[in-house]
Amino acid sequence: MRQRKSKSRRLKYYFASFFSLFALGSFVTIFVVIGFAEKKLSKLVLGGLGESFSTKIYAAPTIFKNAHSYSWPHFIERLKQCNYSPSPGIPIKPGQYHFDGKTGSLFVRQFNIPSYAQPAEIVSIKMESNGSWAIEDSLGITLPEFGLEPVLIAELSGKKRIRRSLAEWDDFPPHLIHAVISAEDHRYFRHWGVRPLAIFRALLHNIRREGPPHGGSTITQQLAKNLFLTPQRTLRRKMVEALLAVYLEFRYSKEKILSLYLNHIYLGQDGFVSVAGVHSAAKFYFGKDLKELTIEDSATLAGLIRSPYLYNPFRDPDKCKNRRDHILRRMMEEKFISSSEWYEAQQTPLSVSKQALGASTNESVAFFISEVIRQLIPLYGEEALYRFGLKIYTTMDLLYQDWAHAAVQKTSHQAALVVLNPSNGATLALVGGKDYQKSQFNRVTQARRQPGSAFKPFVYGAALEKGYTPTSVLNDTFQSFKGKVGENLWSPRNFDDIYRGTVTLRQGLSHSINAATLDLARKVTPVDIIDFARRMGIISPLEPTLALALGAYEVTLIEITGAYAPFINGGFRIKPYLVSSVLDAKGTLIEMDSQEKKSVLDPALSYLISSLLQSVIEEGTAKRLKKLGWKYPSAGKTGTTNKGKDAWFIGYTSDLLVGTWVGNDQAKPIYASGSKNAVPIWAQFMKKRTEGNPPPSFQEPQGILKIKIDPQSNQLAQSGCPQTKFEWYLKGSEPTEKCHMHPGGIKGWFRKLFS
Structure with missing residues (x-):
């Protein structure tokens, strides 16, 4: 009798010890798992960034102003770059345009960036007889301008080769949320992270090997797996996944969990780069922003979640459409869409337009x-x-x-x-x-x-600033210059090897005459040339030598x-x-x-x-x-x-x-x-x-004069001058003497008569 009691006590002791150790181990496991999850989630949720979101680089928006001239073909090119599509009549949704001859309209997309804000609106354009545009809104009121949104030109995904773009809960259209829930977890808003019955059914299905493996995972479990776990299918991993799912449901709202899921889910490949999240996927498969997705687009994306490779619309469009139509039916069964919406959507052909997100290539x-x-x-x-x-x-x-x-x-x-x-x-x-x-x-x-002679404008600009004029005379003769001690003489030549004796400052620059430029540089001084070039924006090292004038630095x-x-x-x-x-x-x-x-x-x-x-x-x-x-x-x-x-x-x-x-x-x-x-x-x-x-003409400012001169004397032209030309001068530097070589009036007539 005593032996039985003693044996019974030992068994109770062993069971108590086992359960105590099991409870302690379970507590430690839960504590470690939750601690690990919380550390990662602090970055994912509180920071809002996720483990990796790709950086997007955009071109500038294109602004079109009323009463300005633009090329119709170039405008159409810009619309295509922005992924606008032609409409048979008046555009009814953003991203559509319709043009007929020299008139047309487009439904401009809304965008808001630091440098420009554009509301979504219908814009009418009419080309006037002078080639300029008259821009009006849908009520016929003149618009000063409108803009086309910045085009995505590159995404930087880093070493992980993941392309992912952040989207907030309000960015997801309701029909996209409904499509994903219908496809992956129709009771998402009614469970607490796991569905034991669904897991049991999936386990039974997989044991019997009836068709493709079923996961039985809720959206929350899928998120836990994607964020924290490996793809390995083991009972231990499934238990940890369920534990993490319950913790996620306890820690965050349904909206936050679904937002994380939609931002992280894998949805295909762009070459060697993984496309993750519905925001990047919408751009990749449709060239659209999330707000522009139609019901059928949303169903297509939701259908990709189970197998982006199997249902890839570019690889197997028929299989993709069948999957899409199945999800559309599920959306109708869940009463997310009406029967008429379902019928119209499933009758719509699969419409994808691959937008390679790796634009940096x-x-x-x-x-x-x-x-x-x-x-x-x-x-x-x-x-x-x-x-x-x-x-x-x-x-x-x-x-x-x-x-x-x-x-x-x-x-x-x-x-x-x-x-x-x-x-x-x-x-x-x-x-x-x-x-x-x-x-x-x-x-x-x-x-x-x-830069060679491309530097010469700074030489001539410095000279004009010091009082020289376009008709100032320069020496155009071959010369040699002394360099530093021990160096040979420097003997620069004119490009055409022709020397004209004297030329005007305008001729020296227009014909890029080296000898005349060096004559001017010596008079202006290299130091003043450097000062002028620095003020214009030249920051590279320059030395005060005459070689500076010919662009040697x-x-x-x-x-x-x-x-x-x-x-x-x-x-x-x-x-x-x-x-x-x-x-x-x-x-x-x-x-x-x-x-x-x-x-x-x-x-x-x-x-x-x-x-x-x-x-x-x-x-x-x-x-x-x-x-x-x-x-x-x-x-x-x-x-x-x-x-x-x-x-x-x-x-x-x-x-x-x-x-x-x-x-x-x-x-x-x-x-x-x-x-x-x-x-x-x-x-x-x-x-x-x-x-x-x-392009518009150069606008003449105040302080500049256009004077008629004789090109031989560079003085004010008279009636007796055989040739004349107009020259520009800064006010106060213009010639004041009349041409002494070709006087006008009777004196000039007699000179011509006897010459």
């Missing part, structure tokens, strides 16, 4: 994107730039960028091109080389080369192009920039470009410099432009270095500044010239840009 934008990244990494760090879901709005005009890339491809040598807005320094296009895949070296921002293409801006914009120095604003994943503004501008030049003087540079195109080294079909008011300067190693052309209209360079990375002689090699690239881009959109 697009050759035309690659150099621009790489420069944006290069500039931002020191500011934000690589982790933040690649993983924290930033939104970066750039200054890129996507259509200009495509044209610039095409223009650079025309040359047989290496080449680069940059397009700036001269009023504020915004970089509208940047092509750093012919082939980004072969070489990522950016010849716009990183290559330092001698290296600069970058974007630097010297930007330094021409004061000649166009009334005398303001600008700082070229590529990024207009940066937002965090929540849409909070982190940084916005200040668009630095500083007055460095009198407006009348800037106009006078432009007048000299117009002569370069009209009669000087860039007159080739006329043969290439260029016909609009413009100014610029060619540049060629020794043995044609570098060829430059910096040219501009009143509203656009474009710099081009041709050469090779080894700085070997290629015997190129600015006129022969760089000018055609500029011409191709600018002719495309001005189709249907002619």
Whole structure:
């Protein structure tokens, strides 16, 4: 009897010890699992970022102003870039347009970024007889302008190769939520994280091996698995998954859990990059924002969750449509949609339009994107730039960028091109080389080369500022100059090896005459030339030698192009920039470009410099432009270095500044010239840009005078002068004496008679 009691006590002791250890182990396991989950969830939920959200880079919005001229074909190109679709009649939803001849309308999408806000509205456009646009709203009221949204040009996914975009609960359209719930967990809003009966049914199904494996997991369990666990299918993992699901339900609201799920779910592949979250998937499969998804689009996305590979619409559209239609029926059965909505949706053909999110692989934008990244990494760090879901709005005009890339491809040598807005320094296009895949070296921002004669405007600008005029006389004779002690004499020659004796300041610049330029530089002094160049925006090292006047010191293409801006914009120095604003994943503004501008030049003087540079195109080294079909008011300067190693052309209209360079990375002689090699690239881009959109003329400021002179005496023209021309002068510097070589009146008549 005692032995039985003793044995019974031992059994009770063993059972009590076992259950105590089991309870302790379970408590420790739960504590560890929940601690691990809480640590990760603090980043996922409280920070709102998730383990990795890709950074998006956008082009600039395109703004169209009333009473301005635009090209219809170019406008249609821009609409297509924004993924607008033609409508057979008046557009009825955002993203549609309809044009008939010279009139039309479009339903503009809403967008709101730091630099511009556009409401969703119907805009009517009519082309007037003078080519300008009349822009009105749907009520016929004149609109000052409207904008097309920024186009996504790249996404940065980092080493994990995951492309994911943050969306908040309010961003998800109701029919998308209903589609996902119908497809994955129709009792989602009624359970507490797990459904034991569903798990049991799935387990029984899998034991019997009746068709494909069933998971039986709720949306909350799927989220727990995706966030915390491996794909390995074990009983232990399933138990931990259920535990985490219950904890998630206890810790967060249903809306927060579903938001995390929709942001993290895997939905396919874009090449080597995983597409995660419905926001990125909507862009990838449909080219749409979440708000633009239709019922059938939502059902298609929901159908992908079970197997993105099996139901991939690009690989097997029939299977994808069958899956979509099944989910549409489930939505009707759950009373999320009516029978008429179901019928209409399932009758709609599968409509997908692959939008490759890896836009950084697009050759035309690659150099621009790489420069944006290069500039931002020191500011934000690589982790933040690649993983924290930033939104970066750039200054890129996507259509200009495509044209610039095409223009650079025309040359047989290496080449680069940059397009700036001269009023504020915004970089509208940047092509750093012919082939980004072969070489990522950016010849716009990183290559330092001698600019040759492209530097001469700073010499002549400094002279005009010191009181010289376009008709000041310069010596054009061959000369040798002493260098430093022990160096040989420096004997620069004119490009054409012709010496004219004397030339005017205008002739010296327009024909790029080296001897005359050196004569001017010696009088103005290299120190004053450097001071002038610095004020315009040249920041590279310069030495006060006469060689400076012929562009002997290296600069970058974007630097010297930007330094021409004061000649166009009334005398303001600008700082070229590529990024207009940066937002965090929540849409909070982190940084916005200040668009630095500083007055460095009198407006009348800037106009006078432009007048000299117009002569370069009209009669000087860039007159080739006329043969290439260029016909609009413009100014610029060619540049060629020794043995044609570098060829430059910096040219501009009143509203656009474009710099081009041709050469090779080894700085070997290629015997190129600015006129022969760089000018055609500029011409191709600018002719495309001005189709249907002619640039305005240069506006004459106060303080400038247009005087009729005799070109031989450079004095005021008289009736007896056989030739006359108009010349520009700063007020107070104009000639006051009449031509002494060709007097008018009776005296002039007698001189002609007896000469």
